Amino acid sequence: MSTVRLIGHEESFEVRYADERPSVYFYFDDENPLRRQLQGLYTKDKALEAARAFARQERKGCPSPxxxxxxxxxxxxxxxxxxxxxxxxxxxxxxxxxxxxLLTLRP
Incomplete structure (x- = not known):
């Protein structure tokens, strides 16, 4: 089981690992729909939902190599x-x- 924390920031939610892996950020923008669409951002609610789902998946076990x-x-x-x-x-x-x-290359 992997230890991760979900941390809220002003413009993002961070999934932070206890080990040396880099954090994963889920950025959001509720103020400008056009900027959100052009930059592929989430709304705040969707970002939180995606960050929670990602953290939950990471807690279940280590990702594949x-x-x-x-x-x-x-x-x-x-x-x-x-x-x-x-x-x-x-x-x-x-x-x-x-x-x-990579999985298709696996024997």
Missing amino acids: ELLCAWKVVESWKQAHNLNFLSPRMAQDLAQKIEQA
Whole structure:
């Protein structure tokens, strides 16, 4: 079982791990619907719901090695391309696609 904490911030909810893994952020914007749509943000309620679901999933057990690898690929890609603000939804979708590709390569 993985130890995680859910922390509320002014513009996001953070799922923080007890170990060395980087936190996962769920950003929201309730003030500007156009900005929310363009940047792939959640409403505050949806961000909280997504963060809780993610934390609950993480508490159930460690993610697969493929998913951990996928998150590392996404994080290094963000840094290499100077994309400090890639929406959590986009990062999660990208990591899941990489995970599925890695799983298909498994013998």
